[in-house]
Every structure is written in structure tokens, then in C-alpha cells.
């Protein structure tokens with residue numbers, strides 16, 4: 346059933362409950378109005394609540410007085426309080442509790458003798474059984490009215506709620522005998538059992554037949570007007586005319602004008618019930634999955650079956666929901682484990698990073714220390730170093746001048762024009778490069794000094810010698826030479842650029858190049874195109 350259908354049913358239940366409450370209140374007001382006018386001022390409003398109504402009758406005094414006025418001596422002894430009846434107030438109960446109970450008990454005995462709808466004394470203490478007390482009071486009223494009409498022949502009726510039958514089935518009372526229930530169904534007083542027998546000389550055969558027919562008709566058309574029933578019991582009437590009038594009333598359905606307002610209530614309730622059912626059936630019919638069902642009742646009956654497709658579908662969906670819940674629980678557990686695992690990994694990673702950071706810091710310190718030691722070594726080698734490079738000889742005389750080149754930087758030459766003793770000379774340098782020494786070999790010995798520049802040291806390298814001794818060749822290399830012929834200048838710059846690139850993440854080096862020539866006491870800038878600008882003062 347969808348939500349709209351469920352809401353419809355809920356609304357209908359509420360409306361029905363409201364109608365029941367209105368009906369119960371209406372009957373309670375009717376009872377209290379009659380008691381107020383019949384017994385005397387009760388001291389409560391004409392429209393009392395359930396609590397007010399039951400409190401007013403709880404001492405039994407009003408009930409005993411009422412039944413005694415209708416049937417004198419019905420309650421032989423009424424336990425009364427000294428206050429006059431007119432001053433009775435429902436909320437002022439001077440009598441002890443056992444005296445209340447005595448009045449109520451005596452009233453119930455008298456009511457039973459008159460076949461009135463009974464209730465239990467405890468019903469006056471419980472709001473839920475107020476309807477039983479109201480039934481009894483209204484039956485008492487009907488008895489009074491019938492006695493007034495029929496001069497006390499004991500044939501009376503009382504007002505009956507359309508819900509009364511249901512109410513009595515729900516709460517059967519010991520005093521509500523079968524005959525009493527039958528009287529309720531007929532809306533006739535229980536005293537109907539006291540009608541004269543068939544052979545009574547007071548009633549003729551025709552009148553008995555008429556009475557039986559009327560009883561039968563009354564069973565079909567309950568809640569007959571009291572006057573009509575009184576007329577039936579009035580033996581002065583012509584029985585045949587009375588029967589004809591009843592039949593005419595029934596056939597012309599003019600009886601509807603004489604039924605109580607409850608009949609109209611029945612009709613209204615039935616109409617509303619039909620309308621609600623029609624609405625519910627329409628709502629049910631729009632559901633796709635029950636389109637093949639004829640009515641809402643069919644749908645309900647089908648749904649209650651274990652074999653119903655909707656029932657099976659619901660069962661499958663319930664199982665899927667359970668599976669999803671289990672999967673969700675399992676996923677939550679796995680997620681929790683992953684979180685713990687991730688936290689452990691993060692902790693390990695943190696330790697590794699911390700270790701690397703410490704190692705990097707140590708490495709940096711080691712590098713710093715290494716540089717420091719490196720430059721100390723350079724200092725120890727000497728801040729000023731003198732190297733000797735022997736140019737290859739271009740003639741035969743000079744080829745034999747180099748007699749010895751020592752590893753310790755010593756150079757021994759021999760002047761061929763002098764004797765060996767006088768012509769031999771020895772010179773000492775930091776290192777001597779022979780005629781066969783290559784460019785990179787010369788540079789290797791100078792490279793450590795050049796790198797000291799990057800650590801903040803000033804380094805100066807210059808070549809000195811006579812014309813044609815090979816200064817330009819050593820510092821720049823031969824003109825148009827290959828890479829292997831690069832001189833110290835090119836090789837030094839290449840080395841500095843490579844180191845700059847290696848350390849670019851930690852140190853930003855700025856390299857500037859200037860090239861000048863000092864010739865004849867004149868300094869010329871070799872990188873400037875204009876010759877006039879090349880000379881410095």
C-alpha cells in the first residue's frame with residue numbers, strides 16, 4: 346500500500362473515531378438533560394464531560410430517585426444525605442463510600458428487575474465504561490416516557506446509538522442477558538417479555554397477529570417512533586387499521602420521517618464510508634504493480650499471501666538491505682584497518698624523512714668541512730704557484746737543450762754553445778710540463794685553484810714569457826682548434842658552468858667574463874669591437 350492510501354485509511358479512522366466521540370457526547374447530554382428535568386437541578390452544565398457525568402451519578406442518589414419516581418418503591422431504601430435534593434452538587438459528596446455503593450447496588454437490582462440495560466458499580470469509577478451508564482439512563486428515560494403514554498403497561502423504548510450494538514459486543518455485562526440484547530436489537534424495552542400470552546382474554550387473535558407482524562417489521566425498521574409503538578400497545582385502537590397504517594408506512598417509506606436522527610447518521614456514515622473506499626480503490630488502482638487487481642481488497646488479500654510477487658519482492662529487498670548493512674559494517678571495519686595502516690605508514694615515513702633530513706644536514710656539514718679542508722690544502726700547496734711549460738722546439742739546436750725534467754719541478758737545461766760544466770743550469774718550479782704535455786694535462790693541475798673561486802677565494806692565473814713562447818697557446822689554445830685543444834680559459838669556464846649547474850638548487854652563482862690584453866704598458870679590452878674603446882688609461 347502506498348503512502349497516500351495509508352494516509353487515506355488513517356484519515357478515515359480519525360473521522361470515524363471523531364464521529365463515535367460526537368455520538369457518545371450527544372447521548373450523554375441527552376441523559377443529563379433528562380435527569381436534570383426529571384429528578385431536579387443537578388448542579389452541572391447541560392454538556393458535561395465524562396468525568397462530570399460519572400461523578401454526578403457516583404453516589405447513586407440521583408439514579409435511585411429517578412427509578413423510584415418511575416417505579417415507586419423500586420429502591421425501598423435510599424441512603425440520602427440531609428441536604429435537599431435541589432442543593433445536590435456533583436462535586437460535593439458528603440456520604441461515605443460504602444453508602445454510595447449501597448445506593449448504586451440497590452439501583453442496579455431494581456434496574457435488573459425492570460430489564461433495563463445494566464452496568465457495574467465500578468463503571469461509575471471508570472471513564473471507559475461511561476457508555477453503559479448512559480445506556481441505562483436513556484433506557485430509564487424511555488421507560489418513563491412509555492409509562493406516561495401507556496399508563497404503565499411496561500412497553501417502552503429508549504434511545505439507542507448506532508454504535509451501541511458494537512459497544513455491547515465488545516463489553517458484555519453479566520446483567521445484559523440474551524433477552525436484553527434482543528430488546529436492544531429491536532430497540533424495544535426488556536419488558537417486552539412481560540407481554541400477555543397468546544391466550545390472554547385481553548388481546549384478541551387478530552391483535553396478536555398484528556402485534557407479531559409489527560414486531561417483525563420493527564426488527565427490520567428499528568428505532569420506531571415511540572408514539573407509533575405506544576399506539577400499537579393501546580388496546581383502544583383498531584388493530585386492523587393500525588396494521589394497515591404500519592404496512593402503508595413501510596411500503597411508502599414514510600417511516601423515514603419517524604426514525605431517529607441515528608438513521609440519518611447511519612446514512613451519512615455509509616455514504617462517507619463508500620466515498621472513502623472509492624478513493625482508496627482509486628489510489629490503489631494507479632499503482633503499476635497492482636494494476637491487474639480488481640480492488641484494494643484484492644490487493645490486500647494478495648499481499649498477505651506468502652506467494653504474492655510484491656511480498657516476494659519485499660522479502661528480497663529486505664534481504665538486500667541486510668546484506669548492504671553487513672557490507673557497510675565490513676567496509677567500515679576495513680576502512681578502520683586502512684586508517685590504522687596509513688597512520689603507521691605515515692609514522693614510518695615521518696621517521697624516514699627525519700632520518701634523511703638528519704643525513705642531509707650531516708652531508709651538508711661534511712661538504713662544508715670538505716670544502717674547508719680542500720681550500721686548506723690549496724693554501725698549503727701555496728697561494729702563488731709557478732708552473733713551467735716547455736714549448737716544442739722548432740729547430741735542431743734547441744731540441745737538445747732540455748737535459749732533465751724532474752717530478753719535483755726541477756728543470757735542467759744545457760747550453761750547447763758552452764761546455765757541459767759551465768753550460769748546465771738547473772731551475773725549480775712548482776711543476777714543469779714538457780714539450781709533449783697536452784692542454785688538459787696542464788689544466789688538471791690548475792683546476793683545484795679555479796674551483797676555489799666558488800667558495801669565495803680570489804684566484805689569478807696568468808702566463809708569462811717572451812714572444813712566441815706559447816702564452817696564447819696555453820691560455821686560449823690554437824686559433825680554430827678543436828675542443829681537445831681548448832686552453833685554460835675555456836676549460837676553466839666550462840668547469841665553472843658545470844659546477845654552477847650542479848649547485849643551482851642550493852646556490853645561485855653569477856658569472857661575469859672580461860678579457861683584456863696588457864701590451865706595451867697598454868691595457869686593451871679584447872671583447873669590445875671598437876678598437877678606440879679597447880684601450881684603458
Ligand SMILES: Nc1ncnc2c1ncn2[C@@H]1O[C@H](COP(=O)(O)OP(=O)(O)OP(=O)(O)O)[C@@H](O)[C@H]1O
Nearest residue numbers: 735736737810811812813814815816817818819823
Ligand atoms: N706547447 C706548444 N705546442 C705546440 N705548438 C706551440 C706550443 N706553444 C706554442 N706553440 C706554437 O708556437 C707559436 C707561438 O706561440 P704563441 O703565439 O702562443 O706565443 P706567444 O707567447 O703568445 O707570442 P706573443 O707574445 O708574440 O703573442 C704558435 O704558432 C703556437 O702554435
